[in-house]
Every structure is written in structure tokens, then in C-alpha cells.
Amino acid sequence: MKQLTNKNSIGWLFVLISVVAITLFYFYPMFDALLLSFQSGMGANLEYVGFDNWSRLLNDPTLKQALINTMTYLMIQVPLMIVLALFFSVILNDPNLKFRGFFRTAIFLPAVTSLVAYSVIFKYMFSVDGIVNQLLINLNLISEPIAFISDPVWAKVVIILAITWRWTGYNMIFYLSALQNIDRSIYEAARIDGANSFQQFIQITIPMLKPIILFTTITSTIGTLQLFDEVVNITSGGPGIQTISISQYIYDLSFKYTPNFGYAATVSYVIVILVVILSIIQFKVAGEKE
Template identity: 60%
Template sequence: MSSATLANSTEKKMKSKSFHRFYDINGWAFVLPAVTLVALFMIYPILNSLWMSMHSGRGVMMEFVGFGNIERLFNDPFFTKALTNTFIFLLCQVPVMIFLSLVLSSCLNSPNLKFRGLFRLAIFLPCVTSLVAYSILFKSMFAYEGIVNQFLMWSGIVSDPIPWLSDPFWAKVTIILAITWRWTGYNMIFFLSAMQNIDKSIYEAATIEGVSKVKQFFFITVPLLKPVILFTTVMSTIGTLQLFDEVMNITEGGPANETMTLSMYIYDLSFKFVPNFGYAATVSYVIVFFAAILAMLQFRIAKDK
């Protein structure tokens, strides 16, 4: 290789490096505001709360306790009750909601159904209503002399009013009904949009072969919706682990803490009881821990062979 060719090649490499360096600098300049905001409002609070979880107290009265807050969790009956209630809501509500969403989306995907748009809107509307407004509405509806008990007694289903908000069992049922009513339509939209992308020739072939609609739903629709089912299940699981608004506004955690959830216990630790921000941060990381574990299990179970 001649000296002229070598010099020319070296010059091109230098220009190429300066070219890439120029675009690297400009690229970082574009993303720097977003990265700064993420670091300031997400990464820093996460790290700060992790450090706070190793302390006890509030404000300038924080005392470093190391893993003392974790030891306290195992001896805290209120934490045990909140954790148990949260998992009861999770195990009872999420499967029912996902199944209802699948069934409703399958029905509303039928081309022969009249007023499909109206039905879709009616089922989806609850998830865009105010959390506080609908919680107060449910509280008044399920009151001892509310419209639900009046209807049940008028129709002869029950002879005495049901203590929806004062009995531990019925209070849990009320919360489950409330969150199912609100979030079923939200998940239904995901399933409905996914169903509309399924090739209709698959159903036509199944119909020709004499496969019933029920079998088509369980053996064609559900397997093809597997990624969407996984997504909605993970998101619903995380949302239920963070359940707060409905419990706070409908039952206030009662009766006798029978509907208190982890999020509400964090609120009580921070603002209602003698404030202990460090211990509240520790309880919040319990939610993070279980959300991560359950998400990994769901991904593992749904993994293709």
C-alpha cells in the first residue's frame, strides 16, 4: 500500500470518528433532558426510599436500624393482616376479572351483534370515571339501607338486609365487586383489539369442521390471545397489590382491619399512626418484591416450550 493511499485511509477514519462523535454528542444533548427528569423523579426516589427503609422514624428523627425493619415485619400482626387481605383480593378478583374480560370481548367481537359500539362504550366507561366518585357511589349503594339491599329484599332474594360494609366477609365481597366493575372493561379493550387481528379464516375452517363456538373460544381464541392474557394478568396483579382507593373510600380498611391492604397500611404508617417513614418504606418494598416474584412466575408459566 502506497503512502498516499495509507494517508487517505487514515484521514477517512479520522473523519468517520469525528462524524460519529458529533452525532453522539448531539444524541446525548437530545436525550439529556429526559434522562435528567427520569433520574430526578424516578431513580433518585427509588434509591432514597431504599436507604430510608433501613431507618426508623421520620424527618430529622430518623435512626439507622439496618435490617431491623425487616425483622419487625415478621412480628407485626397488622402487616400480616394487610398482606393476607391483599392476597385474598388478588386471588379472588384477578382470575374472575380476566375471565369476564375474555367472555365480554368475545361476545362484543361478534359481527352479528347490534349496537356493538354502545355496549363497548358502556363496559369501558367505568375505568375512566373518578376513583373517589365511584367509590362513594358504591359505598352508598351497598349501605345497610342502600339500593342494593332494597332491591334484594324487594325481589325476595333475601329477607333481611346484608351488612355489606360491617361484616368482614361481605366487606371483602363489596371491594371485589367494586374493582371488578371498574377494571373489567379496561382489560376487555386489550382482548377485543387482539381478537380483531386474528385471521377469520381460522374460525371459518373450524366451523366447517363442526367445531362448536365454545370449543373455538377455548381452543382457538384463548391460545392465540396468550401474550395479551399474560400482559393483562401481570398488570392486574400489580394493580391489585397496590389496591388503595377503593378500600380507603368504601370501607376505610374496616371492619376491624378486615379489608386493610398493604398500600393502606403504608398510608396509615406514614400519616395516621405515629409516623414512621422508614418502616413504611420497608412495607412498600414488600409490594415491589411480591410484584416482581409474581410477574416472573407468570412469565415462567406462560413461556412457550
């Protein structure tokens, strides 16, 4: 009995360490940022201004544009990436496919590249004298270079392509892991019943991967709402503020414009609110009760 009590005490000690760490480095900063959102000023020269920062949100044109841009990235990039990740995972799960290990590694490698490095590479690839324009001209698809980076629409396309390139392989790994846990006898039974590959994908693979699809959709949504590196390094939010993200706007409020940490904290809570709302919607759509 004494030995059992000692084991329980050790277990609670490990749990306590985790709880303290999470509280100190996760919940406390969130609570402190919430208090900061009711203050204004820079550095230690802060004063309480009530709900002034929150009312300012409603009349901030830059925040409005940042919201539009971020939601545009979210609505296009996340579904595209999820579909591509599913497509690649199903293909690369085929035991008869040769060089599966090579293809899996090649598709996953972008996920471990430096955010800054690959963003800068994309910037130069899509510049006026970059390789993409040179290729399109050589193929006679265009007669003159396209200003991808300085055009509001094309700049968003480049950012979406960059994010998709980097994170598709990351999500693919989750689907591959889940697919390898599905009993192949289920697919064999479906083939015997006359189901083709597409029907097996719709009726077996998708339902089996539903929890993983929900997980990757939520994490990808959170990641896109926090989009920063690609926007800063590819377009710097330009032209003007046509590609600026919410996270970049928070950075600008804190360090680029006249520093206002209070309002920056308020804008950061816009991301928190969006994450909560979109996560709830995704859980409801997926039919998950737990």
C-alpha cells in the same frame, strides 16, 4: 455522512431525555426508599437503625392481616376480571352484533370514572339502607338488611365487586384490539373443519391472545397489590383491620399513626418483592422466555 451523524445525535438526545426522566422520577425514588427502609423516625429526624425495620416485618400482625386481605383480593378478583374481560371482548367482537359501539362504550366507561366517586357510590349502595338491601328485601331474598360494610366477609365481597366493575372494561379493550388483528380466515377454516364456537375459543382465541392475557394479568396483579382508593373509601380498612390493604397500611404508617417513614418504606418494599415474585411465576406458567 455528516447528515446521518446529526440524525443519530438527535435520536440519542431524545433517548437521553427519557433515560434522565425515568432515572430521576422512577429509579431514584426507589433507591431512596430502600435507603429510607434502614432508618427510623419522622420528617427530617431520621436515624439509621440497620435491619430493625426488616425484622419488625416478621412480627407485625397488622402487616400479616394486610397481606392476607390483599392476596384474597388478588386471587379472586384478578382471575374473575380476566375471564369477564375475555367473555365480553369475544361477544363484542362479533361483526353481526348490533349496537356494538354502545355496548363497548358502556362496559369501558367505569374505567374512566373517578376512583373516589365510584367507591363512595358503592359504599352507599351496599349500606344497611342502601339500594342493594332494599332490592333484596323487595325480592323476598332476605328478611332483614345485610350489614355488607361492617361484616368482614361481605366487606371483602363489596370491594372485589367494585374493583371488578371498574377494571373489567379496561382489560376488555386490550383483548378487543388483539382480536381485531386475528385473521378471520382462521376461524372460517376451523368452522369448515367442524370446530364449534367453544373449540374455536379454546384452540384459536386463547393461544392468539396469550401475550395480551399475560400482560393484563401482570398489570392487574400489580394494580391489586397497590389497592388503596376502594378500601379507604368503602370500608376504611374495617371492620377493625379485616379489609385493610398493604397500601393503606403504608399510608397509615406515614400519616395516620405515629409517623414512621422508615418502616413505611420497608413495608412498601413488600409490594415490590411480591410484584417481582408473582411476575416471574406468571412468566413461567405462561412459558414466556423473553
